[in-house]
Amino acid sequence: MQSNPSPHTQQACEALAGRLRDIRKDAGISGRELAARCGWSESKSSRIENARTPPSDADIKAWCRACDADDQVPDLIAANRQSAEAHVEWRRLQRGGLPHLQASTGDLYQRTTVFRVYVSDVIPGFLQTPGYATALLGSIAEFRGTPDDVSDAVNARMKRNAVLGNGALRFRFVLEESVLRHRLCGADTMAAQLGHLLMTMDLPHVVLGIIPFARQRTVWPMPTFTIFDDHRVHADTLDSASTLTQPSQIELYERAFDRLTRNAAQGSAARALVAEALASLG
Numbered sequence: 001m002q003s004n005p006s007p008h009t010q011q012a013c014e015a016l017a018g019r020l021r022d023i024r025k026d027a028g029i030s031g032r033e034l035a036a037r038c039g040w041s042e043s044k045s046s047r048i049e050n051a052r053t054p055p056s057d058a059d060i061k062a063w064c065r066a067c068d069a070d071d072q073v074p075d076l077i078a079a080n081r082q083s084a085e086a087h088v089e090w091r092r093l094q095r096g097g098l099p100h101l102q103a104s105t106g107d108l109y110q111r112t113t114v115f116r117v118y119v120s121d122v123i124p125g126f127l128q129t130p131g132y133a134t135a136l137l138g139s140i141a142e143f144r145g146t147p148d149d150v151s152d153a154v155n156a157r158m159k160r161n162a163v164l165g166n167g168a169l170r171f172r173f174v175l176e177e178s179v180l181r182h183r184l185c186g187a188d189t190m191a192a193q194l195g196h197l198l199m200t201m202d203l204p205h206v207v208l209g210i211i212p213f214a215r216q217r218t219v220w221p222m223p224t225f226t227i228f229d230d231h232r233v234h235a236d237t238l239d240s241a242s243t244l245t246q247p248s249q250i251e252l253y254e255r256a257f258d259r260l261t262r263n264a265a266q267g268s269a270a271r272a273l274v275a276e277a278l279a280s281l282g
Contacts, residue, residue, distance in 0.1 A: 010051070016079050017051035019072075020063055024049070027067035037066035055080060078246040108228060109163045114170045116227040116257050119179055123193060125157060126164050126171065127200055132193040133157050135185035164206070173208045174260045176221055180210070180277035187281045194278045201271060209264025210273045219259040227253055 024034050024045075031049065035042040039062075047053035048063075055063070060076045117124050122136055133154045141150055164171065180194065201208050211217070225235040233244040233253045244250065265273060 012079070013054060014051045016055075016076065017049055019076065019079070020055070020060070021049045023064065023067045023069045023072065027069065029067065034063070034066050038062040057081075075246045075248050078249075081245065108232070109160055112169070112228040114172075114229050116172045116254075117224075118174045118222070118226075118257055118260055119224045120176045120221045121179065121224060122182065122184060123179060123197070124173055124175070126161055127173070127197060128157065128161070129189075129193045129196050130154055130158060131189040132185055135189060139184065164200075164203075167203075167205050169205060171206045172257075172261070173206070174257065174264050175208070175210050177210055177213050177273055177277075180274060181280070191278060191281050194274055194281075197274050198271060198278075201274075207266065208270060209261055209266045210270045211260065211264045212273060215263055215265070217263050219256060219263065222256065225253055225256075227257060230254070 024031070029037075031045040032042045035045045038045070038059075044053065048055050048059065057077050057080065060080060061070075061073055064070050064073045064076065115126070117126065123132055125133070128136070134150060137153050137157075138150045140146075141148060141153075163169065180197075183190065185193070197208070200206055211221075223235060223237055225233055227233050227250070230250060231245065233242075233250055235242045235244060235253070244253070264270070
């Protein structure tokens, strides 16, 4: 028996159907005329517009061609493919345990050449020490009631993060200053973590910026996200991990990252912020 789609997946399907319906209406044609131009039944147009039948890539191309909206094809195809995977519930991901969750992005990390990461809550996974990762993943496992496999999860994260040592890749990080101050572990563990940040900043292929508390901003703090090259964004919330692949979505996050970067202190000014946070540990 086929299972019902998750609420998030259904919402994505309905949003896509709504966009196709708007394209038809903007073209000033009826569902019957659209069907005639596409060479299929009127009932198929209705099923697609009402999110009862997911369109194929070929359906989307035909729909846009019939409405003289070929420029919208890339975004719509990306949205169509994204609807099945865009919102992945953390609980479902974590049924396989935290190690599986950490390893699940390994191939993506190996394929990417430029990473752009913005964080507003915790030290980025790329830059975590084993001690910090243990404290963080332990709190996540306890909060969500997942299996106690934190040690294996930390090992998987450290293995995945070996990509940071590849000097042929490029890493750009923007952190809110609050990330340096949140006490998610003991003082000694946090001191080691901040010391690791300072060492990472010496790597020539890593640029790390920090947005100071006192700096006047041109863009507000927002949830954590990672841009992989120019074709994929992971945006996290408490209950889901969104995978975004539509060109318009990627452009939006790239624009946000550029503005956040302009707000950030870099070089010696960023190092001074880390040093101040380190000194505050006492």
